[in-house]
Amino acid sequence: MKIFQREQRSLFGEILDWMLTPLLLLWPVSLALTWLVAQGLANKPFDRALEYNAHALAQLIVVQQGQVQFNLPQPASEILRADESDTVYYQVIGPGGEFLAGERELPAPAPDEQPQPGEVRLRDGELRGIEIRVAYIWVRVPTAQQPLALVQVAETREKRSVLATEIIKGVMLPQFVILPLAVLLVWLALARGIQPLHQLEQRIRERSPDDLSPLDDRTVPLEVAPLVASVNDLLTRLHDSLATQKRFLADAAHQLKTPLAGLRMQADLAQREGTSTEELKRSLQQIGRSSIRATHTVNQLLALARAEGGGIRIARQPCDMARLVIDVVRDSVPRALDKQIDLGYDGAEPGAPGVWVDGNPTLLKELVRNLVDNAINYTPSAPGRPGVVTARVLPDTFGQMLLLQVEDSGPGVPEAERELVFQPFYRALGSEADGSGLGLPIVREIARQHGAEVSLEDAHPGQQPPGARFAVRFPSRPAED
DSSP states (O other), X not given: OOSXXXXXXXHHHHHHHHHHHHHHHHHHHHHHHHHHHHHHHHHHHHHHXXXXXXXXXXXXXXXXXXXXXXXXXXXXXXXXXXXXXXOEEEEEEOTTSOEEEEOTTSOOOOTTOOOOXXXXXXXEEEETTEEEEEEEEEEEOTTSSSOEEEEEEEEESHHHHHHXXXXXXXXXXXXXXXXXXXXXXXXXXXXXXXXXXXXXHHHHHTSOTTOOOOOOGGGSOTTTHHHHHHXXXXXXXXXXXXXXXXXXXXXXXXXXXXXXXXXXXXXHXXXXXXXXXXXXXXXXXXXXXXXXXXXXXXXXXXXXXXXXXXXXXXOOEEEEHHHHHHHHHHHHHHHHHHTTEEEEEOSOOXXXXXXXXXXXXXXXXXHHHHHHHHHHHTOOOXXXXXXXXXXXXXXXXXXXXXXXXXXXXXXXXXXXXXXXGGSTTXXXXXXXXXXXXXXXXXXXXXXXXXXXXXXXXXXXXXXXXXOEEEEEEEEXXXXXO
């Protein structure tokens, strides 16, 4: 568990961590590699000096009177021991293994090593607990029974360590200065790199609350452009939503004025002096009708607001559209009988293949009810010629589509007005039907939320009246088991 865990992560801190952490981790690795390289560089010149000394001593082996001898002049001996920081040792072993000159305790080469005459080899060793570097060469002696003599030259490693340390100091000391400078430059570069984000934040903070215009994405880095585009898309949708709400509230206020004004006028008429019982009864009837109309308008407004709640995910479940339509038709029969309208259902039976859709049953019932109510409201009827309203559910199992139709025998809708009737509060000119102008907008919104399409056409083309047929095409789902 993290002891100091931040609730919000800093983008600046995250990037800085990912940039500086590898840098700080690689620094010890750089130290180790520099040490190895320095050791190799320090060994090379001194190894060459040892090889030269081994060759020089090998040339001093001679054969006199059948015996192998090693004659080291005094000046050469002084040169070998003239080093102030390191001690130089040498050893000469004759062909028979006899000791000829030098340091007796100098370690011999490995017993299993294959001699190569004339080739100088190097190895690390130890003499009296002190680490040494040894160069050795086998020398061919032609007159001896054992033709190979061994010459070894060794020295302690003090000069090598001193040189390696100097190399490391020369490399690492600048790094102690460069590393903090690099951290500072990374910090400054990162601060400069995220400066456009601060500028964008400042521009957003300076905006007025009602300014929903898109942000300028030309002055931001390419990596931030998708974020700005998403914010602009959100601002556009928010602007449209607010505009819709303002228009909706204005229209709703306008529509509620009429029934409320009627209520007030009828109440004033009922309170006049000398009002007869008959006039009072008529005023109360008008008040009742106005209150019903106001209640219906408010209910429709609430239904439209609920249907337009696009930000809320509606709960979906398998729905039998045939069953839903039959229930709505059955509930609407009393109202249809009051207007002497023949209301019926003609279509697939409940539970038949292809009648199932994924949706919200409450909203789907609201859609069907508004279509049926709209047809009843706008279909004239008389005892001699009753109006006819028919609801249908027609499944298409091959096309995986379900068709809902509600048609009437009314005057129909002119082609120029077929798109306008789906706008809130629109009422066809010359219509005396009682309605709020919200039913069809509710139908279109619910259909949109269910991935369906709504269309309007003449029910009986070429006849008078032509009637109207509303069709809603839903994507169907397989029948429930």
